[in-house]
Amino acid sequence: MTIPVVTLRGVTKTYGDVGALRGVTLDVAAGELVAVVGPSGSGKSTMLNIIGTLDRPSDGTVTIAGNDVATMSDDALSALRAEHIGFVFQHFHLQAGATASENVADGLLYAGMGRRERHRRAVDALKRVGLGHRVDRRPNQLSGGEKQRVAIARALVGDPAILLADEPTGALDSASGSAILALLRELNAAGTTVLVITHDLDLAVSLPRQVRMRDGLVEHDSADAAEGTARASAADLAFAIGGGR
C-alpha cells in the first residue's frame, strides 16, 4: 500500500449506552476510491464524522493526512479540515444568497487566502466540474445536479487529501446521479482520494473498493478480501470484542 491518508485503529464511538462504532480499523491510501455501504444505523455516518474530524472517537486512534486527531485542539482540527478534507453533502448545503463562484470560494475562506486568489481558484474548480458557464448563477438558478457539482467544486477547491461524500447522489434523479458518480471517478482518476458513503449497493459495486458496515463494525472490506488477509480480519475481530464490551 502507498501512503495512508486515513488510518483508523480500533475506533469506537458511544452515545450514552449506544455503541455507534464498536471498534473500526480502516486504512485508505492516497488515490483510492472507496464506497462505504451499510443499512441505516450501521455507523457509516458516525465513521464519516470521525474521518472528517467533525467528531472525536470515544476510543482508538484516528490519523488523517499524518495528523493524530487525539492530540489536536479544536482550532487545529478546523485548520486540518480547511486544508486537507473536502466535504460533499446529500443536500448540497450551498449558501442561498451567494453565486456559484462565491460558494466555491467559501471552501477557501478559512484557509487564510486572499480574496482574488480564492475567486480565481473557485472559477478553476467550477471549470473542473464542468460548470465554467454557471459561475455567476445563484443556487436557486441551478438544477440539483448542478448544485451538487458546485458543492463538489467547493470541496475540491482547497485541493484536499481526501474528499468525503455523504450520499452525494441521494437527493438526485438517476441521470444526474450517474453524472455525479462519473465526475467523482474522473476526479479520482486525476489523483483525488475519494470516500463515498451510500446505501445504494449498485453504486457501491461499481467502485473499486467497498467497505460494508453493520452494527458499528466493518463487516466486509473488499481490499482485505482481495489480499486474503485473515490476519487483518482477526485484528478487526479483536478490536470489535474490545470496543463492544
Add this chain to the structure above:
Amino acid sequence: MNAARAARVRLGGVDLLRLGVFGLRTRPGRVVLSALGIAIGIAAMIAVVGISSSSKAQLDQVLDALGTNVLTATQAQGFGDAPPLPSTALESALRQDDVQSAAAVGTVADGAVYRNEFIPTAETKGIGVMAAWGDVAEVLGGELASGQWLDDSAVAPEQIVLGANAAKALGINRVRPNARVWMGGQWVQVVGVLAPIELAEDLDNQVFVPRSFAAELGFDGSPSAVYARVDPERVPQARDVLASAIRPGSPQDVGVTRPTDALAAKNATDDSFTGLLVGIGAVALLVGGIGVANTMVITVLERRAEVGVRRALGARRRNIRDQFLVESLLLSSLGGVAGVVIGVGVTAVFAFGQGWPIAIPLWAVSGGLGATVVIGGVSGLYPATRAARIPPTSALAAV
C-alpha cells in the same frame, strides 16, 4: 502541515461583512421588521432632540432680535411691603449712563375699557388700563400692528393704544377713523394696535393711555414698571445702578429683572419634557435591541446546518462567532441609519412647519449611531456565542 499557521487565521472585515450581507439578504422581510424597532427608537430620540434644539435655535434668534439688554424695574416682591416706585423713577433711570432708552407703565387701578356704553361694568374681559411714559413698544422691541404710539407730551389728547390680546377682545384689529372704545364715560379714539410683545407678555392684555388722561381716570401717578434698554456690555452693572438710581436710599425696595431670562427659563422647563421623551426613545431602543437579539437567536437556530457546513469547511469557533456578531451589528446599524434618516426628516418637517431653523446636534446623530453599534454588539453576543458552540457534525445531522 501548516495547520498552526492556518489556526491563527481570522477573517478580514470585508469577508465578514460579505457573510453578514448574505445572511441578511436571504431574509429581507425579517431584517426590515427587526431593524424597525431600532429605527423607531433612534428616530424618536433624534426627533425629540432635534425638535428641542430647533426650538432653542429659534429662541436664540428671537433673543438676538429682541436683545438681551432690557431690564425691568418693579416694586420689589418679597415678604415685607416695599413702597411703590416713585413717580420720578423713569427720569432717574434715564439719567444713568448705562441706560440707552427707557419707558414706564403705571397701572390705573380703577380703569376699565368697553366696546360701547351698553356693556355692563363688570365685563372688563380682564383688560387692564395703563398710563404710559415714553415709547414702551420701542424700548421692549415690540411693534405696532397698526397705527402709532401715544402722544407723549404732558397734555396729550385723549387717545388709546391697545395691546394685542386686548385688541382682539375688543374686536378692533386695526386703526380706523371710527375705531373707538368706551372709557370713563366717553368715547376714546384708538390710535395704535400693538403686535404681541415677547419680552412682556403681560402687556398684551393692557390698553395704554397718556398720563394726563390716566389722571382723569384716577391714576395715582406711580409707575408699576420701568423698562430700560441698557449698554449690552454692562448689563450686570446696570442692574445694580438702576435700583439705586430709582430709590437711592433703599435699592432693596426695587426689583430688577431681565425679561429674556424668563424666556430662557420657560425653555428650560421644556427640557424636562424633552428628557422624558428621550427616555421613551431609550426604552424603544432597548426593546429594539431585544428584538435584534431575538431575531439573531432564531437565525442561529435555523442555520445550524450552515454553521456545520462552515465548520466542515474549516471555520474555527471564533470565525462563526464573528460572522453572527457582524450580522447582528449590520442588522442594528441598518436600523440606526434608517432611524437617523427618519428622525432628521421628522425634525425637518416639524421645524419647517413651525418656521424654525433646523438644528440637529451632531452629538445626537453620532450618539444614536454609536448606540446602535453597542446594541448590535450586545444583542449579538449571546446568539453568536451559541452559534459558535454548534457542533460541526450538524452539517451531516441536518436534513
